[in-house]
């Protein structure tokens with residue numbers, strides 16, 4: 001595995017887009033198949049949008065018992 005400090009790319013398996021946002025793996029792994037095993041994952045614009053959309057509903061449920 002290489003640790004290039006180049007541009008970060010999306011951590012979703014099969015996606016090579018440039019990273020747009022970093023999110024907690026715990027949340028992202030429920031939605032996507034992720035590369036690596038870092039606690040934070042990078043998402044491209046497209047996947048971040050999807051992430052936000054899918055976590056929105058969850059967030060409402062989690063509001064009661066936020067961990």
Ligand SMILES: [Zn+2]
Pocket residue numbers: 010011012015016017043044045046047
């Ligand atoms: Zn992506």
